[in-house]
Amino acid sequence: MSDATSNPIPEPTAGVDGDLAARAAQLDAEDGLGKLRERFTLPDGVVYLDGNSLGALPAAVPDAMSDVVRRQWGELLIRSWDESDWWTAPERIGDRIAPLVGAAPGQIAVGDSTSVNLFKALVGAARLAAPGRTRMLVDATTFPTDGYIAASAARMTGLEIVPVDPSGAAERMTADTAVVLLNHVDYRTGRLHDLPALTRAAHAAGALVVWDLCHSAGALPVGLDAHGVDLAVGCTYKYLNGGPGAPAYLYVAARHQDGFDSPLPGWNSHAEPFAMTPEYEPARGAARARVGTPDILSMLALESALGVWEGVDVADVRAKSLALTDFFLECVAAYVPAGKVEAVTPAGHAERGSQVSLRCGNAREVMAELIARGVVGDFRAPDVLRFGFTPLYVGFADAERAARTLGHIFG
Known part of the structure; x- marks a missing residue:
């Protein structure tokens, strides 16, 4: 050298x-x-x-964060949950991400990490799947964490993990398949997989599909609604420029929201979160994907960062x-x-x-x-x-x- x-x-x-x-x-x-x-x-x-x-x-992010820290937190204190609209941030910011991935409003909640959202998506998809199905197909070339999370979700739901190469995944989708997990873009090679065709193949087999959009959202059209995707997850610190460790997001198609049974039901996803009741009743819409208190500082940094997409x-x-x-x-x-x-x-x-x-x-x-x-x-x-x-x-x-x-x- x-x-x-x-x-x-x-x-x-x-x-x-x-x-x-x-x-x-x-x-x-x-x-x-x-x-x-x-x-x-x-x-x-x-x-x-x-x-x-x-x-x-x-x-724009440094000035925006200065306001969040000095005024919203420093001066308004707890009042900012209402007066600065902190409470609605997960769905509000989800609606700003929605057009970048081809989704209508009301289907994306922002918060938690990609790994946590993937766990929610996979277990939720398995619980939505038709009874009697036994397999979860998982992209064999996936980022390692996806594989770890999938294995845990499969143990929880009684499914068998079947690694598949995305290029041949359609042929492996059978009547036994409950859930399919695929990456839109391979993180190592940059290969773009055929989301529309693979989603159609999963549905033809009667399975639900979960897409990982970490390496595609903000770089290319995704078309979640147009292609009938069931659930999707993604990070916001890559092409969406949300900052290190910025919160991830979970997309649950509107048609699945009433039946989505999250494995992490937290007080933030309760229909009446401040009622503090011992019984859990899930919220309607994208809020059902929430868990605990939103990470406001990084959430609002992301909201400011998304301003670069204007126009x-x-x-x-x-x-x-x-x-x-x-x-x-x-x-x-x-x-x-x-x-x-x-x-x-x-x-x-x-x-x-x-x-x-x-x-x-x-x-x-x-x-x-x-x-x-x-x-x-x-x-x-x-x-x-x-x-x-x-x-x-x-x-x-x-x-x-x-x-x-x-x-x-x-x-």
């Missing part, structure tokens, strides 16, 4: 470097979403391609995402010596999320040097470099510089 201090990345020169840099500048000049970068606070000189792990800071069409975000990842792959092919990296993200647009994953030797060391040179992506064991493209603040010049830096490391 070269030393980042003694051997800095040169500016683009004539030839391939200059041509690609010039194209990047032209593409940025024509980018209708380019002005949205002003809505974020980003360090100078850094190409940030890890928004699929932690989104950048929306510029933004997710279809435009998807178009730019595909253009960015196409251009990055072109630049990698031009700058990186043949045989040094291998793309594991599908080339086809229908199968690509908003990231590019490259396999290479010494991947951990390569990523460390990229970060030292101001290109921030991340490493996934054992050999994957992962680059997330968040169209709201990543431009084509960022993609070109990242690829050129990678090429310089291998040069």
Whole structure:
């Protein structure tokens, strides 16, 4: 590896470097979403391609949080549950997320972690399933926590876990299948799975489907209502830029809400939470998915962060995402010596999320040097470099510089 201090990345020169840099500048000049970068606070000189792990800071959040802490908490104190409308935050913010995932209002509650929401979704789906079904199909390539939670939910509901590759999951859905858990985008490779077709297949088998949207919400259209999804979960600290540890969300389709039996019935999801009765009566609508007291500070940081989506069409975000990842792959092919990296993200647009994953030797060391040179992506064991493209603040010049830096490391 070269030393980042003694051997800095040169500016683009004539030839391939200059041509690609010039194209990047032209593409940025024509980018209708380019002005949205002003809505974020980003360090100078850094190409940030890890928004699929932690989104950048929306510029409005610090002032909003100052008001939450100093005035709402500091001055109004307990009165803010009513006067600042803290109590309705889980459903109110859920309704702001809803259009980003193709859902009508009243179907999303924000709160808890993705893992907790997934547990609620899987157990709730199993309790909604037709009697006599014995299997829970689980994406074999899923983020590990999903597998851990699914195994626990299966033990609780008496179902058998059946790992499946999403590409062949439809063939494994039978009359014995109660619930299917799938990831919309594979976190390691960036592969986009066919949500509409797999949802149809699950329903044709009489099963319910739960989708994990962590790596798709805010990066591409999801269409939960249009495609008849039963339940879905997702985090808000990636493409939704809600901040580290921001609360996750749970979508329960309106048609299932009256029958949704949460395994975590808390006082916040009670029909009369302040009656303090020993008997539990679930609330109606999305509030049924709540559990305990909302985490107000991070909840309201997320609400402010969602302001960056004002006037933004997710279809435009998807178009730019595909253009960015196409251009990055072109630049990698031009700058990186043949045989040094291998793309594991599908080339086809229908199968690509908003990231590019490259396999290479010494991947951990390569990523460390990229970060030292101001290109921030991340490493996934054992050999994957992962680059997330968040169209709201990543431009084509960022993609070109990242690829050129990678090429310089291998040069």
